[in-house]
Amino acid sequence: MKRRRADLALLGNTVIWGATFTLVKVAIRNVSPMLFLALRFSLATAVLGAFFRFRSRKAAAPAPPGRDARWWPGCLTGSFLFSGYVLQTQGLRFTTAPKSAFLTGLASVMVPLLGALVYRNRPQVSEVVGVLVATAGLGLMTLESSVGWMSRGDLLTLLGAFGFAAHIVALGHFSEHMSFESLSVLQVGSSAVLALIFCGWVERPHAEWRPVVVCAILITGFLATALAFTVQAWAQQFTTATRTALIYMLEPVFAWLTSYVLVGENLSGRAAVGAVLILGGVMLVEMKPLYPRLHPSE
Numbered sequence: 001m002k003r004r005r006a007d008l009a010l011l012g013n014t015v016i017w018g019a020t021f022t023l024v025k026v027a028i029r030n031v032s033p034m035l036f037l038a039l040r041f042s043l044a045t046a047v048l049g050a051f052f053r054f055r056s057r058k059a060a061a062p063a064p065p066g067r068d069a070r071w072w073p074g075c076l077t078g079s080f081l082f083s084g085y086v087l088q089t090q091g092l093r094f095t096t097a098p099k100s101a102f103l104t105g106l107a108s109v110m111v112p113l114l115g116a117l118v119y120r121n122r123p124q125v126s127e128v129v130g131v132l133v134a135t136a137g138l139g140l141m142t143l144e145s146s147v148g149w150m151s152r153g154d155l156l157t158l159l160g161a162f163g164f165a166a167h168i169v170a171l172g173h174f175s176e177h178m179s180f181e182s183l184s185v186l187q188v189g190s191s192a193v194l195a196l197i198f199c200g201w202v203e204r205p206h207a208e209w210r211p212v213v214v215c216a217i218l219i220t221g222f223l224a225t226a227l228a229f230t231v232q233a234w235a236q237q238f239t240t241a242t243r244t245a246l247i248y249m250l251e252p253v254f255a256w257l258t259s260y261v262l263v264g265e266n267l268s269g270r271a272a273v274g275a276v277l278i279l280g281g282v283m284l285v286e287m288k289p290l291y292p293r294l295h296p297s298e
Contacts, residue, residue, distance in 0.1 A: 003238050006234075006236070006237070006239040007235070007239055007243060009231045009234070010231070010232065010244055013231055013232060014247060014250045016223050016228055017228065017251050017254075017255075018250075018254025018257070018258055019255075020216075020219055020220055020224050021255040021258065023212070023216050023219065024036075024216055026212055026216075027212050027213050027217075030208040030210050031206070031207040031213050032204065032205050033089040033090075033203070034086070034089070034199045034202055034203050035203075035205040035206070035207060036213075036216070037086070037191075038192065038196045039217050039221070040217055040220045040221045040224075041082075041188055041189075041191045041221075042192045042196070042221075043217060043221030043222070043225075044188045044221045044229075045188050047221065047222060047226045048184060048189075049185055049189070051226075052181045070178065071186055073177070073186070074174075074182060074184075074185070074187045074189075075186055076170060076174075077171050077174060077186075077187040078186060078187035078189065078194070079190060079191075079194065080163050080164075080170055081163070081164075081187055082163075082191040082194040082195060083166075084107075084162075084163030084164035084166075085160070085163075086194075086198065087156050087157065087160030087163060088100065088104055088157055088160035090153075090202065091153040091154070091156030091157035091158075092153065092157070094151055094153025095154050100157050101138075102138055102139055103158050103160075104157060104164065105138040105249055105252070107161040107162070107165040107168070107245060107248075108131050108134065108135065108165075108245035108249050110162060111168050111169055111242050111244070112127065112128060112131065112241075112242045112245075114165055114169045115169050115172070115240075115242065118169065123240070124240075127240065127242040127243060129281075129284060130246050130281040131245070131249075131281065133277055133280055133281035133284060134246055134277065134281030134282065135281075136274075137249075137274040137275065137278035137279075137281060138252065140270055140271065140273055140277065141253075141256075141275055165245065168241050168244050168248075169241045171183070171187070171236050171241075172236040172240065175233055180230065183233045184229055184230040184233040184234075188225060188226065246281060246282055247282060249278055249282070252278075253275050253278055256271070256275070
């Protein structure tokens with residue numbers, strides 16, 4: 001039951017990220033991407049710090065000793081998270097949006113490979129099959145033509161996908177050894193610090209303070225960052241990194257649903273088949289596991 005709740009919580013994250021995709025896409029036309037990330041993560045850090053500080057004062061019992069003594073795991077996961085975002089953003093300047101979406105989605109393929117290589121976490125057969133099916137669906141949904149040769153932007157985006165995969169794997173490992181509160185604050189805070197450091201280095205910061213920019217910073221800061229990454233830090237105590245990556249492949253499906261509701265964007269037949277395959281890959285893992293094996297925390 002804990003694993004089911006964790007998977008549903010991660011599904012909620014994909015809904016949030018998919019729903020805010022269009023908002024962020026419009027907002028960064030009026031604000032430089034790195035400045036946007038710096039403001040987004042800084043706001044989320046302030047919100048989480050204030051919330052957990054208030055909650056700790058209200059708690060009846062102190063936190064278990066030793067679980068929050070280390071700060072470096074949170075900073076490490078935060079650096080992976082930041083690298084994924086910054087490389088994806090910079091890569092988008094030199095490649096197409098469909099290619100960026102597909103290459104970023106390849107993080108789901110990298111997660112079981114990284115987990116097996118670094119922590120020797122062998123994924124279930126159903127997880128591997130589900131990831132492959134969902135990846136095929138992602139390709140149909142996002143790529144309008146063949147991938148072709150790899151440009152500079154494609155390479156940067158692929159490296160960003162590696163950063164996202166490393167973040168999921170590292171978070172899954174450290175969530176078993178640290179409280180999710182400390183882990184969420186440290187990873188978001190370190191991402192904010194890195195974004196502020198690189199803000200003036202990789203771009204010339206600028207912003208036009210239009211309502212859409214303010215709304216995007218507030219919504220992504222509160223929901224898509226503070227809430228979402230806290231939920232992920234909690235959920236990965238009870239589910240595997242591979243399942244997390246697979247659930248996150250649903251993001252483009254929810255992004256399309258939001259675009260359809262807001263601006264009436266239709267989905268082609270090819271893309272619709274891709275969406276069905278992504279859903280099928282997730283359902284394959286959730287409903288019909290092959291050689292099931294419990295997560296270490298279950």
